[in-house]
Amino acid sequence: MPITWAGLGESLVTFTTVFLSIFIEAAPFLMLGTLASGLVEVFFNQGDFSRLVPRHPLAAALLGGVLGLAFPVCECGVVPLARRLVRKGLPLSAAIAFLLAAPVVNPIVIASTLAAFGPGPILYSRLGLSLLIAVATGAVFAFQSRPERLLLPASRPVMAGGAPDLHVHLPAASAPAAPLGRRLLRVLAIAVDEFFEMGRYLVAGGLLAAGMQTVVPQAALLGLGSGPVVSVLVLIALAVLLSICSTVDAFIALAFAASFTPGSVLAFLVYGPMVDIKSTLMFLGVFQRRAVVYLIVLPLLMTLLAGLFINLNVAW
């Protein structure tokens, strides 16, 4: 197609519609996550989590993996909440497992996957694999001798020499109880700060995803559905590009289920909630770059292996 002003105008309108659709749908989930983070900051004490969490790193990672059952957040909301939990003393291995597992292992996503695929192998494997990969990745982080050095200074636990929060001073909840109204206002004040901090990554990720979609035709990818290896790679790429919220991605995956291999559909459902364009950018706001590489690559390799194994060995 020749490039014309009218054509450019059309592309801009399409780009804007796709970008705004991602933002409009993800922003409420991000607000939910930052509000949860604000509530944790104001209503939990500094040592609360380190007392409750087991010392053994693997046990801590396991606990982090199922923590999502109590905090139903998707991959946008989980980042600020995980960071807040680390600052409140949750061990890094548990926080990483929480970060990766919570967008799948939570009541909302279980319900939407159940609605889309029914109580069958896709649902159970999605939950099992997400948990397994998240806990394994969390355990790898536990072997770091100085795990807090993987975090950017502002994300470090206060006891480990992290920078004090710019606006809110600890210990917060140990203070003589302020009136409830004032505490709730503080929750809002914390949430709005985090919304800006994480929202900029959401915007940048949404811009990238919308731009990719306007440039890379989806049909070009979808023609590659049947090979046991290529199909897994293609749906992982699509999960990253589309950056769809984990609360609804099961319905999208359903649209691929007929033409793609089961292993690839599962890979889409497992990897997409852990890593996509917008969550990667958010990771960069919390972790050192080296840690972000681990967070992307370890789950990627494990998801690939699992998808391949299922395609070659399991008949559904």
Added chain:
Amino acid sequence: MSARAYPLIQALLMAGLGLFLAEKLWSGAVFYYINERFLLLIAFGAAAALALAAGAAWRWWRPAAAHAPDHDHDHDHDHAPARFPIWTVALVALPLALGLAVPARPLGASALASKGLNASGGALLSVSGGAAVQLEIAPEQRTVLDWVRAFNYAEDPAIYTDQPADVIGFVYRTADLRPDQFMVSRFIVTCCAADASGVAMLVDWPQAAALAENTWVRVRGPVRAAALNGQPLPLIAAVTVEPAEQPEHPYMYP
């Protein structure tokens, strides 16, 4: 700009975002972006944005009160960020700016050209429970999506031949169509416009060339079986093609 102004800017932007979402809900333009089942989520988003605006306004108005009550004021660090975070503000303001500057329109023919046509309706059929559902709907009531699904799952699409179709969609053309043909198309949206995929029926219509791309039309006529790239595709031998209003819900939900 002084860093002290940051909470004020935050409050204004969040209030703007809340009002922006509320306006999309009020005008119905929210359906250009999302599946209708997320309506409550967006309503929550609008309310939460206004609440966050209140939080930021409070901190701007009473910076001291926004800190923990036992706050020790002996130390000498600044409570506001050292510099005004201009890039953060610019990025968070961008959705609002784009939303106000670019006219709100649902995805149309040009998006279909880059997203590609989903000639089979995908596996979306399994959501609605099989071709039987399509057959239970009277032919005149079937949408473009119903027809595409019915054709895709019929063993012999010829059973639909001469059934009367009456569908609404936008005009879309690909290079391989004859001059007396066009496609009547719709987008299917599961979650938001980011996952939209297009479905279409072919239309035989002598004056097809006179129809502008992307305009909404209502097409009536008997159905025939056709094929596009080896996929069975319903064709309407149009008796009438009339201009139509863009539907309140421009996308269809599987």
